[in-house]
Amino acid sequence: MSDAPRLVVTVDRTRCIGSGLCARTAPADLSLAPDGRATPARPDTAASAELTEAAEMCPVEAIAVRDAATGELIAPAW
Numbered sequence: 001m002s003d004a005p006r007l008v009v010t011v012d013r014t015r016c017i018g019s020g021l022c023a024r025t026a027p028a029d030l031s032l033a034p035d036g037r038a039t040p041a042r043p044d045t046a047a048s049a050e051l052t053e054a055a056e057m058c059p060v061e062a063i064a065v066r067d068a069a070t071g072e073l074i075a076p077a078w
Contacts, residue, residue: 005047006068009040009055015062022063026054030063044068051075 009029018036029051033039038058045051055063055075065075 006044007047007051007074008044008066008068009051010064010066011038011040012062012064013037013039015060016058017060017062019059021057021059022054025057026050030054038063047074 011030016037018032018038020032022030022038023032026048029041029045029048030038031041051065052075055065056077058076061076061078063076064073066073
């Protein structure tokens with residue numbers, strides 16, 4: 001079992017423009033829904049550099065990655 005913290009990923013679907021950068025960067029954690037907007041792959045996930053990078057790369061800052069236990073914002077770093 002991994003010691004990586006559990007993370008919760010949310011997507012503000014009103015902000016998402018469907019660029020697809022996130023789904024290409026972290027395909028295990030984010031995908032594009034049929035409407036072309038990003039959606040989390042699961043309710044929570046393990047920390048990964050790819051997931052943090054995907055949130056940081058979002059051109060409209062629609063993705064938030066938070067620590068599941070504390071709610072602390074992990075990415076993007078505002």
